[in-house]
Amino acid sequence: MVMMASRGETRAQVLQTASSLFSRQGFHATGVTQVLAEADAPKGSLYFHFPGGKEQLAAEAVSVGAGELGQVIDTLIERAPDPASAITAMADLLVARLEGSDFADGCPIATVALDAGADSTPIRAACRAGYDQWLASIAGYFAGLGVSAETASELALLALSSLEGALLLAKTRRDTAPLHRVADRIAALITQEVAA
Amino acid sequence: MVMMASRGETRAQVLQTASSLFSRQGFHATGVTQVLAEADAPKGSLYFHFPGGKEQLAAEAVSVGAGELGQVIDTLIERAPDPASAITAMADLLVARLEGSDFADGCPIATVALDAGADSTPIRAACRAGYDQWLASIAGYFAGLGVSAETASELALLALSSLEGALLLAKTRRDTAPLHRVADRIAALITQEVAA
DNA sequence: ACCATATTATAGAGACCGGTCTAGCGAGTT
């Protein structure tokens, strides 16, 4: 007579673990066995909670990870006194994640997007939705500062692209300097653009 | 009586195929069987040419891919009449690669770097070397235009980061617009910076 | 209070493919 976990609890735990592992290792490097083991979840329950199998698990995991980081970004932006601070705050967040995880935790979307986005439409859709959510947050912030909607969306795209690229270089070099340097330049550019 | 490929030919062919496949699919999603099959290379000869196995193959494949794209970049830069053209030429190159491959061919380093860089030191070293080579090319170009060495290297970092990030978003959205928008902004910024 | 039934959850095995290695075949040379 073995206790069963209560409804929904196991699913959430698996999803949380999956989000972390997929984010660090990518789709193909992460096995469902590893996810279930680290989540202390029973081996066989995967296909009950996620009938779509590994693909569904990954898609939902990306959504969870993107949503969580999105909320942190929203908070950061809210508290930023000016656009330059908003950019550097986001960069500092990424730096802290890198340093706090021996350069394992980067962007919760990027690795999966590159590694599985080409093969799986649902996964790519989840990645795209995550990025769109972030872009909307950042663009909304800029728009609130008085720039046109189109400019706001372009600056958001520029900011996110630069940070993602810098994050990629930082991970590859195991050095957070690219993140700092790029963020400073982009912050200056955006300050100038918002002032105009 | 079966003909054997002449010395070195098979190795180069395998390396070329591996470069293409790892670049598109990443490390863990690409099997050595697939590489050898697509290269029309005998199954067993992998460990003769690459005693380090899949890891060595991937590291060398990244070097090859990075070197080839690096040469293209060098040519592009050489022929650019001004720094803005250099940036947009690089972006156009990436756009052409995406469009010519149904969004499969992006950066020959990025996917492998994120997907295997954390696990394998040799692979990460190859990725890093590739990026460093590109950065040196771009920074050298800027330095030749009269800006200080430090500024040149910072602008190169900014340009590469932005393009890599925009490429990631473009692949995820299957839309080259991010690449165009980001390149235009960065080109303007760099023009302004070089003029100063 | 009791049992039948539907729902929720799980263990373990099945089918398959991964990278790796070793024993042996081809060709060129003495």
Add this chain to the structure above:
DNA sequence: AACTCGCTAGACCGGTCTCTATAATATGGT
């Protein structure tokens, strides 16, 4: 002819994702 060297086919072990048969809990009628 015999020997060496370059090269390769095929099998090995381990791990992958997936599925089905079964256990545990909740529900509702009598």
